[in-house]
Amino acid sequence: MVPMPMSYSFGANATGVNRSSLPLAIPLRGTSFHDMTLPLLFHPFSRPLERHSTLLTALLAEAPIARPAALRWLETVDFDEIDVGEQRLMPFLDSRLRELGINHASSGRVRGLYRRAWYVEQLMHSQLDGVLKIIGEVTTTAVLLKGAALGRLVYDRPVHRPYDDFDILVPFEMQSDVVEAMRRAGGIVEARSFHATMLRMPGGLSVDIHRSPYQMAFQAEHVRPVFTRLHRIEPDEPAGGNSTSRPSAPWLTLSFTDHFLHTLMHGIGLTSLPPIRWIVDAALLMRREDSRINWDLLVDEINRLDFVEPAILGLREVLEFERNENAARVLAELERRPSQPSVMHAGVDAQHLGVVWLWESTRRNAGGPVGRIRLIASLFLARHGLRGLLRRFSRKVVPLSIAGMKGLFKRRDKITRRSD
Incomplete structure (x- = not known):
């Protein structure tokens, strides 16, 4: 039996908002995209709130700017009202507070969340081989998306990038067979969307089997190029920190270029949760893997997939917190190109x-x-x-x-x- 990972939720507002209350947000054909106001396009959670921006500054800025931002966030936060977006940044904040030499009255609360996240990361890692073994009955190409991969690629420690489910991309034509293999292993299909099928495994583990990384582009021709440039995470690749979890065999994941584009597209959509973790993901990808992101290919992929407008929004957002000349160049190039306004959404619901x-x-x-x-x-x-x-x-x-x-x-x- 696969044990269910510990929940991160606590506090009255920890679960975010009721998705049924989300407003319908549709760009108007014939209206200039740049003349539109954000309330027309987005649920309010689609951009960081003021306290989110303070937390992001504490995590990403240079020490002279980060230290007062961290103290300001600690002084004003109510840990009983903290939202899910902030919760998931607490392990990273704990290490950042130590780096900045901050010992605040609330540091213990942050440290407690770090320890919980460390336990969950170890638990999740221990279950991944079993999931990959089931998928391996159908295909040897199982591509880790989001937290399980990014925690090892761009963070100092995997615990800095908490996750509570596995997102796994498989070849387009194999997705239905993989889902059936998961069902034979006891999985129950909880939801289907165009780009992924969500299953609940015995014990409560959630696994999303993707046919595409993208919620807005999910046909075979959209996805095939991604499989030609996959990155391998080797068993001896250091995980950082005091993590004891290492791959027992090479893991496949997206290239750094595709990780960056996927992060932008996944983060900028309409969502019921405060989407601030993606900004840290994107910022660290730029900071630490700039030379491994093929910026010209990124532009080509954005145009091929018709992602110009959401990419513009995502790049504008992340560049507020992390300067990068290549990303700024891509943004300037995209802003010069005509494009069709895009609907922002977190999934087909x-x-x-x-x-x-x-x-x-x-x-x-x-x-x-x-x-x-x-x-x-x-x-x-x-x-x-x-x-x-x-x-x-x-x-x-x-x-x-x-x-x-x-x-x-x-x-x-x-x-x-x-x-x-």
């Missing part, structure tokens, strides 16, 4: 965001209206069956879509009046 949202999310992935309708119908059918599809369409999708369109026209009128 038919239950909460309605048909309008789903329609926008399929733009890169189907040729014409018929193909897009088929994609949407297939997702509903896979999730709920035919009866559930009809029931949810009548009870949720239609009302939410009508409400979303009403809101869209209200915003359009507001923008028109403001321009007049």
